[in-house]
Amino acid sequence: xxxxxxxxxxxxxxxxxxxxxxxxxxxxxxxxxxxxxxxxxxxxxxxxxxxxxxxxxxxxxxxxxxxxxxxxxxxxxxxxxxxxxxxxxxxxxxxxxxxxxxxxxxxx
Numbered sequence: 375x376x377x378x379x380x381x382x383x384x385x386x387x388x389x390x391x392x393x394x395x396x397x398x399x400x401x402x403x404x405x406x407x408x409x410x411x412x413x414x415x416x417x418x419x420x421x422x423x424x425x426x427x428x429x430x431x432x433x434x435x436x437x438x439x440x441x442x443x444x445x446x447x448x449x450x451x452x453x454x455x456x457x458x459x460x461x462x463x464x465x466x467x468x469x470x471x472x473x474x475x476x477x478x479x480x481x482x
Contacts, residue, residue, distance in 0.1 A: 376421065376444050378477065384451060385481060386441040387428060387473040393437040399470040400425035400439035406461045407443065410454050418449040429482050436471070440481070451476070 377383065386403060390396035404425050411420055421444045428438035445451050455474065462472075 380447075382445040382447055382451070382477055384443040384445065384455075385473075385475045385478045386443070387438055387475070388425070388440070389433070389436040389438045389471045389473075391436055396437040396439045396470065397425065399467045399472075400441060402465060402467065403458070403462060403472070404441050406465075407441070407454075407458050410458050410461075414454070418446050420445045420449070420451065420454075442481075 386400075386407075388396055388400040388403065390399060404422055408422050411422065414420075423442040423444070425439045425441050428440045431438060443451070
């Protein structure tokens with residue numbers, strides 16, 4: 375299935391007080407991430423899952439949406455993530471909190 379320990383997993387968690395804005399921002403992030411991944415070689419291309427509501431969809435008054443990315447252990451996601459977040463800075467996602475966790479211990 376391509377999950378740890380056979381693949382590395384990155385969780386990108388977007389939270390916002392407004393549910394529709396959280397979903398919209400997560401969709402922007404996933405779209406930009408997929409765009410950057412298309413430019414990678416076929417063999418080491420990661421797989422993007424989501425965006426989807428987080429298991430704890432609302433926490434402390436903020437709606438949470440997650441994106442999961444499965445990476446091959448031999449590839450380095452740093453450059454792709456840096457380019458993705460540089461593009462996101464140009465889109466000026468407001469009032470959203472974005473948390474990136476590489477090989478998360480829990481997806482809650």
